[in-house]
Amino acid sequence: MQRSRNLWLVIGLFSLVVTLLLAGGFGYAIKDILYPQASPILSGPVGNSAPLKADKVQLVGIGDSLTKGTGDETGKGYIGYVKEYLEPVVGQPVNVIGNMAVGGHRTDQLLELLEQKGVRYTLRQANMIVLTIGGNDLFNLGQDEVDVSVIEQRMPDALKRLETILATVNELNPKAELYYVGLYNPFAELDNGAQSSLAVQQWNAAVFALLNQYPQMTFVPSYDLFTKNLKEYLSADQFHPNQMGYERIAKRIVQVIE
Amino acid sequence: MNSLFSLVQNETLKMWYKKRFFVILIILAILIPIFTFAQMKVAQNVRAQLGTDDWRVAVQQQISDYTNRMSSSRVPEEWKKWFRVTVQQLQYYLEKDIDPTAPNAVTFAREFMENSVTLFLPLLVVILAADIVSSELSSGTIKLLVSRPVSRWKILLSKLVTLIFYISLTVLAVLLLAYLISGVLFGYGGWNAPVLVGFQVVGSDVDTSNVHVVASWQYILMEFGLAWFSAICVGIMAMMVSVLVRSAAVSMGIMLAAIISGVILANMVQSWEEAKYFFMVNLNLIQYLSGENPPIAGMDLTFSLVVLSVWSLIALAISFRVFTKQDIY
Numbered sequence: 001m002q003r004s005r006n007l008w009l010v011i012g013l014f015s016l017v018v019t020l021l022l023a024g025g026f027g028y029a030i031k032d033i034l035y036p037q038a039s040p041i042l043s044g045p046v047g048n049s050a051p052l053k054a055d056k057v058q059l060v061g062i063g064d065s066l067t068k069g070t071g072d073e074t075g076k077g078y079i080g081y082v083k084e085y086l087e088p089v090v091g092q093p094v095n096v097i098g099n100m101a102v103g104g105h106r107t108d109q110l111l112e113l114l115e116q117k118g119v120r121y122t123l124r125q126a127n128m129i130v131l132t133i134g135g136n137d138l139f140n141l142g143q144d145e146v147d148v149s150v151i152e153q154r155m156p157d158a159l160k161r162l163e164t165i166l167a168t169v170n171e172l173n174p175k176a177e178l179y180y181v182g183l184y185n186p187f188a189e190l191d192n193g194a195q196s197s198l199a200v201q202q203w204n205a206a207v208f209a210l211l212n213q214y215p216q217m218t219f220v221p222s223y224d225l226f227t228k229n230l231k232e233y234l235s236a237d238q239f240h241p242n243q244m245g246y247e248r249i250a251k252r253i254v255q256v257i258e
Numbered sequence: 259m260n261s262l263f264s265l266v267q268n269e270t271l272k273m274w275y276k277k278r279f280f281v282i283l284i285i286l287a288i289l290i291p292i293f294t295f296a297q298m299k300v301a302q303n304v305r306a307q308l309g310t311d312d313w314r315v316a317v318q319q320q321i322s323d324y325t326n327r328m329s330s331s332r333v334p335e336e337w338k339k340w341f342r343v344t345v346q347q348l349q350y351y352l353e354k355d356i357d358p359t360a361p362n363a364v365t366f367a368r369e370f371m372e373n374s375v376t377l378f379l380p381l382l383v384v385i386l387a388a389d390i391v392s393s394e395l396s397s398g399t400i401k402l403l404v405s406r407p408v409s410r411w412k413i414l415l416s417k418l419v420t421l422i423f424y425i426s427l428t429v430l431a432v433l434l435l436a437y438l439i440s441g442v443l444f445g446y447g448g449w450n451a452p453v454l455v456g457f458q459v460v461g462s463d464v465d466t467s468n469v470h471v472v473a474s475w476q477y478i479l480m481e482f483g484l485a486w487f488s489a490i491c492v493g494i495m496a497m498m499v500s501v502l503v504r505s506a507a508v509s510m511g512i513m514l515a516a517i518i519s520g521v522i523l524a525n526m527v528q529s530w531e532e533a534k535y536f537f538m539v540n541l542n543l544i545q546y547l548s549g550e551n552p553p554i555a556g557m558d559l560t561f562s563l564v565v566l567s568v569w570s571l572i573a574l575a576i577s578f579r580v581f582t583k584q585d586i587y
Contacts, residue, residue, distance in 0.1 A: 008267045011274060015423035018430045025483025032480060033546050033559045036456040036468035056309070068326060095309025100322040104329050118318035118352040125315060 057086065057094040060126035062119075062169075063110065063133040066181065066249075067101035071240030078181070078241075079130060081250030089258055098122040106136045107161035114168050123169065129178040130253065133165065134158055134203060139187070139239075146187040151199040159206050170214050178217040179253055180207060184226035186239045220256055222249050261408045265416035273386070273420055282382050282428055286435045289378075293370060294440040301361055313357045321348050339462040340551045346464040347457055347549060354454065356471075362448035363441035364474045368481060370436045375485045376542045377521050379432065380492040384513045386424050387496035389506035390417050391581065396504055410582045414501075418574075421493050429486045433478065453477040457549025464549070477547075484543035491537060491566045492517065498573040501581050517541075524553040531556065537569035 061067040061079045069077015076084075083094045100119055102109070110133050113119055123129065137158035138151045169178060182204040185197045204223060211217040225248045226233055226241075233245035241249065273279065304316055324341040327333055333341075351358045359365060371379075391414070394400040437446070455477065456468040472480075496513045503509040520538025533539055534554040540562035545552060552558070 004271055007274065008271055011270055012267065012423070015270075015427050019422060019426040021479075022426050022429055022483050022486040025479035025481075026487045027483070028476075029480035029484050029543075029547055030559065030563070032455060032472070036458075037470060058309070093309060097308050097310050097312075097315050098319050098322065100318065102322065102325050102329055116321075116349060116352075118314060118321055118349065121314050121352070122318045125310070125312065 056092050057090060057128050058126045059083065059094055059096045059128045059130065060122055060176075061096070061099040061101050061130050062113070062123070063101045063131045064105045064136055065101070065103035065240060066132040066135065067099065067130060068103050069099075069246065070103050071235030071237065072243050072246045074243055076243075076246070078246040078249040078253070081247050082130065082253050085250055085254040086257065089254055097125055101132070104136055105133070107133055107158050107165060110165055111161055111168075114165065114172075120172055123172045123176070126173060126176045129169065129173070129176050130181065131169075131178060132181045134162065134207070135183055137161075138183070138199070138203060146190065146192065146196050148192060148195040148199050151196065152202075155199075155203060155206070159203075159210070162207065163210050166210055166214065166217065170217075174214075174216065176216065177257075178211075178214070179220050179256065180211055180217065181249055181253070182207065182219060182221045182223055184222045186226070186230070186234060188227065189230055218256060220249075220253050222252060225249065225252065262412050262416060265408065265412055266419050269416045269420035270423060273390075273424055278386050279424060279427065282385060283431055283435070285382070286431060287439070290370070290435050290439045294366065294443055297361075297366060297369075297440070298443050313360070314352060314355075317348050317352055317358065321345050321352075324348075342462050343459055343464050343549075343551050346466075347454075350457075350464070350466055350469065351454060356452050356454060358454075360448060360451050362444050362451070363437045363446050364448035364451065364478065366440035366444055367433055367436040368453075368474070368478060370440075371432060371481055371485055372544050372548065374432065375488060375544050376524065377517060379429070379485060379489050380517045380541065381514070382428050382432075383425055383489050383492045384496050384510055384517070386428065387421055387493045388500055388510040388513060390421060390497055390500050392500040392504050392506055392509055396506070411578055414578055414581045418494070418497065421497060422490055425489050425493050426486060429482055429489060433482055449473065449475045455480075455547055455549070459549065459551050480547055481544050484547060487563075488541040488543050488566060491570045492541070494570045494573050494577075495537065498577045501577045501584075530554075534561070535565060537566055540565045 059079065059082065061077075065071075067077065067079060069075060069079065072080075074080070077099075079096055079099055083096055086094050100113065100122065102113070105113070114123075137154055139146055166178075169176075183200050185193070185200040187193060187196050190196070201223065204219070204221065208219045211219050226245065233241055233248065235242040235245075305311060308315055308319060310316075324345045328338050328341045328345070348358065359369075389396075391400075451474045452471045453474055454469050455472055456466075456470050458465040458468060492513075495516070496509070499509040499512050500506075503512065516538050520536065520541060523533050523536065524539050524542070531554055534557050539553060540557070542553075543559065543562055546559040546562070
């Protein structure tokens with residue numbers, strides 16, 4: 001009897017205290033949710049870029065669906081293959097610390113993205129950056145046809161925005177090697193393929209000129225990879241590369257580095 | 259008053275000797291290590307993929323993944339809305355340089371309760387409450403109880419108080435076990451780590467004008483307080499069922515069906531707005547603290563509290579009415 005009396009005292013008192021505590025927490029939560037009081041939040045020191053470690057490759061991808069890897073059933077995209085092929089070449093681990101590419105993005109959207117703190121931070125951590133952009137600016141997606149006059153009309157503005165993009169990346173991280181993968185012409189086998197190919201190469205030449213201002217930036221052509229047997233290297237959507245297409249792009253990038 | 263006190267004492271000891279609470283402790287002690295291990299695997303996986311421990315990079319990758327899924331045309335509109343809200347919150351964390359998921363025992367306990375509040379915690383409560391009255395009816399011990407010179411409402415009230423006591427102990431046990439067990443792998447620090455609260459979801463956007471920092475221990479206190487309240491509502495429901503139904507198995511079945519249907523409904527009824535008046539859809543009070551998108555438009559903390567309170571009061575009224583009038587002999 002005495003034992004159960006002691007037991008009751010312990011359980012009873014303890015659970016009473018816990019109940020009151022939880023009820024207090026409940027009340028506190030209601031107050032905090034219904035009458036929130038904004039308080040100044042001290043921002044931490046995000047600005048500092050961590051020192052680059054020379055013992056590994058820190059790869060970051062930005063841009064559009066090509067860098068994302070759309071069309072590759074394995075989901076790796078050329079970034080995944082670059083990692084695979086580059087590791088034995090440089091004899092260091094290659095870490096894809098971020099792939100911030102978003103499918104469907106145009107130069108204006110990439111510019112917006114570069115305003116974000118997390119994107120800027122990640123770019124600062126990189127010592128190798130890969131970039132594809134411009135395809136969605138030039139081609140009217142969702143159509144089987146391609147209008148060459150539209151491409152030529154859109155090109156100047158897109159190039160201007162790309163110039164700002166490159167300047168921003170250079171400002172964020174002038175030490176990281178940047179590889180821009182040039183455009184290929186997925187519409188080369190259409191009736192006006194000859195004209196659209198000219199327009200695509202015109203873009204590539206202009207981008208080369210922009211990249212040329214920065215010693216750490218390199219233009220990687222992909223145009224020639226997709227000239228013969230185009231259908232072999234395109235995925236079902238007839239626009240994005242398939243696994244083989246991406247592997248070829250990746251090999252090209254690694255060749256440039258070798 | 260004195261009789262009520264001794265009734266509570268009696269009930270509390272009875273519940274203790276029924277060993278239900280130990281069953282709960284054992285369930286927790288088995289499940290939490292599994293979740294801890296799973297969590298560690300996830301963290302390792304992310305680290306292996308990114309090749310870095312930097313949480314900012316990991317959070318940015320999460321943002322990029324959500325952004326990509328938002329841009330896909332095959333993703334339903336409700337999901338996109340949720341992605342957008344999540345992305346905006348994560349960006350805010352990055353802006354303020356606060357790690358939303360610092361890996362430590364406190365964060366684990368926080369997330370464990372976040373994921374338990376709609377299903378797992380109610381389940382534990384049902385273990386306690388499903389036969390709190392019916393067991394006495396079926397074993398005949400109720401005759402001993404009611405033959406004593408105390409009014410029947412006091413008997414039921416003492417059972418309710420006891421139930422609330424044990425629910426409190428259960429909520430505390432979840433916290434302590436989650437903290438102590440996961441701390442083995444994640445470390446025991448983090449009580450003072452900052453957490454952002456006050457995100458308000460407005461349509462498909464997040465209003466950050468009221469966002470403020472609280473310490474993790476404050477967040478835990480609030481979170482477990484909210485979970486405690488919804489657990490008590492579940493307990494009151496279960497008690498009503500156990501007054502109405504004599505078989506413990508049947509009353510447990512009824513409660514489980516109700517709770518599980520709540521989880522299913524919350525996942526699929528974005529378009530059926532009236533479903534928000536079910537108590538089981540409103541159990542997740544924590545979402546209002548963490549600033550998630552509520553399952554159905556028009557739900558907020560006040561709404562959920564009113565729904566839960568009204569259901570509980572009705573259940574209490576039914577319980578007391580039936581229990582005092584019931585023919586026991």
